[in-house]
Amino acid sequence: MTSRTHGPAVPRPTWVAPNGKPPLSARMMRATWRRLPAKLHEVGWEPGLVVPAADGSPLITDHYFPRADGDRAQGDFPTLLVRSPYGRGLPWSPMYGLLFAEQGFHVVVQSCRGTGGSGGTFDYWRNEVADGQAAVSWLREQPWFNGTLGTVGPSYLGYVQWALAADPPPELKAMVVQLGLHDPYALFHADGVLRLETALAVGVGMTYQHQGMGPFLKATLRLQRRLREVTTAKPLRGASASAFGGEVPWLDEVMAHPDAKDAYWNGASLAQSAERLSVPTALITGWHDALADQTFEQYDRLRQAGCETSLLVGPWTHTSALQQGWPEVFAETLAWLRAHLGADPSDLRPTRVRVHVGGENAWRDLDDWPTATAASPWFPTAEGHLTQQAPTDSAPLTSFRYDPEDPTPSLGGPLLSRTAGSRDNSNLEAREDVLVFTGPPLTEPVDILGPVSARLSISTDTGHTDVFTRLCDVDPQGRSFNICDGVGRLRTEGEEPSQFTVPMSSTAHRFGVGHRIRWQISGGAHPRYARNPGNGESQLDATTFTPVHITLHTDSALMLATHTAVRAAEAEDTV
Incomplete structure (x- = not known):
């Protein structure tokens, strides 16, 4: 970490607040929100400020601030830095600029280079460390900046926070990473499997959202109309151009590098930022957030570093957390920032972790995550049962045929789109290319934490x-709702069985009395993941596909972190 000071102790010039009000669109959206705290201040707005990036490129910036009686509010207020590649308008203007200025913060909303009118060329990760430091250098010269800084924001707005935390300036006193990214590779790939639907959604967001809601919505609808055409193209490489209105070179590049060890990804992951951080950091995610696993990794690294941290996990997707979940997310964020930027800890919750427990539909406060409980194996049987009785051998159990020309479809789960979340899987599980193993009806609840x-x-x-x-x-009633899942890639020679483990994310879920635990296995989930051609060719360049016969062996197991001693009564004849 380099050493910096706030600057010489010289008198600050008097700052005269401009007369601008926040944009009408922001004020109108603000009026639609409920269950938010009453505003403490009227808000002023300085739009279109030019902040020099590390290389001199202009980064266009808006400044929101508390005001009273037509002038600036009296007193020193901390500053929040919000850097975004998605523009400075809706929804960022009301959600961050307006709401937090109302509560007594200066808020600086800045467009990342190459977006929202800022100069330079956008690159998915190579400029954020230097540009974040340049933004702080500019803040030090502002007469209203009192030397106390926090950061906040979701998704890529989390990535720029980790970029600043790579070498945290002394003014940085708190961070709130909401549904945030720190590893671009893991956003686009899982064990070498391309997260196709997510990649396309990110491409649309990065390409169009900073241009305004009109172009963004138009591009989103165009992608939805052409999704099947794009995701079933042979070859897949270059097929997205028709849905994007042209080529998106950076998207083609990230899709074309499925190996995490490829030199292309050098410097992309900011995981090390959390390993040595001492800045108090709050983390927020949802069980069906496409970045939930990255949040859990961030929490683990912060805890190992001894950093003060908190974790909130709600019943949300990546988008619903900022919609239906916004009152809880905003309250959690505001409490953390007030405690660490304003020395008011009165609204902090008493425990480090709060999770929403599915099935129980209740919030639970925990001392840590995950809870200190060992995982228990549940084994499949040839009759389609799921049991805790271990098999006596590793013989073949059952087989199915996966045809990439007719791929197993995806349904719900952790996505960036409106199709994310928990869905009834009954029709999906009726397919011949989906294996299903089901436990008996429970006589007592089983908690998975x-x-x-x-x-x-x-x-x-x-x-x-x-x-x-x-x-x-x-x-x-027999409806099967997805809780969590994962994908892994098998690479073998010959027909001998291979043993490998597939992470399936995490959950806090109660299986109630009369419910059954089900394990579902298939050869893919398309278009959430790109099709495996079945013949060793790359997912992007394959033009021929080979059906695969997949055999599951008896020593396979579903590993569940059961939180209680409650177990299902074994039923010999129940599926």
Whole structure:
């Protein structure tokens, strides 16, 4: 970490607040929100300020501030830095600029280079460290900046926070990373499997959202109309151009590098920022957030570093957390910032972790995450049961055929789109290319708190396949709702079984009385993940596809972090 000071102790010039009001669109959106705290200040607005980046490129910036009686409010207020590649208008203007200025913060909303009118060329990760430091250098020269700085924001707005935290300036006293990114590779790929639908959604957001809501919505609808055409193209490489109205070179590049060890990804991950951070950092995510696993990793690294941190996990997707979940997210964020920037800890919750427990539909406060409970194995049987009785051998159990020309469809789960979340999987599970193993009806509740994984023993006839695995809750009416899932890639030679583990994210879920635990296994989930061609060709360049016979062996197991001693009564004849 380099050493910096705030600057010489010289008298600050008097700052005269401009007369600008926040944009009408921001004020109108603000009026639609409910369950938010009453405003403490009227808000002023300085739009279009030019902040020099590290290389001199102009970064266009808006400044929101508390005011009273037509002038600036009296007193020193801390500053929040919000850097975004999605523009400075809706929804960022009301959600961050307006709401937090109302509560007594200066808020600086800045467009990342190459977006929202800022100069230079946007690059997904290579400029954020230097540009964040340049923004802080500019803040030091402002007469209203009192030397106390916080950062806040979701998604890529979280990535720029980790970029600043790579070498945190002394003024940085608090961070709130909401549904935030720190590893671009993991956003686009999972064990070498392309997260196709997410990649396309990110491409639309990065390309169009900073141009305004009109162009962004138009591009989103165009992608939805052409999604099947794009995701089933042979080859897949370059097919997205028709949906984007032209080529997006950076998107083509990230899709074309599925190996995390490829030199292309050098410097992309900011995981090390959390490993040595001492700035108090609050983390927020949702169980169906596409970046939830990255949030759990951030929390683990911060805890190991001894950094003061908190974790809130709600029943949200990436988008619903900032919509239906916004009152809870805003309250959590405001409490953390007031405690660490304004020395008012009165609204902080008493425990480090708060999670929403699905099934129970209740919030639970915890001392840490995950809870200190060992995972228990649940084993599949040839009859389609799920049992805690261990098998006596590793013989073949059952097989299915995966055809990439007719790929197993995806349904719900952690996505960036409106199709994310928990869905009834009953029709999906009726397909012949989906294996289902179901436990007996529970006579007492079973709580799962922590990571879920699949320990798989798989053989194939081609040596090339992906395996998608999912935990579901089957209610007394027979509806099967997805809880969490994951995907892994099998790379073998010959038909001997391979043993590997597929992480399936984490959950806090109660399986109620009369419900059943279900394990679902298939050869993919398209278009959420790109199709595996089945023959060793790359997902982007394959023009021929080979059906794969996939065999599951008896020593496979679903690993569940059961929180209580409650277990299902074993039923010999119940599926």
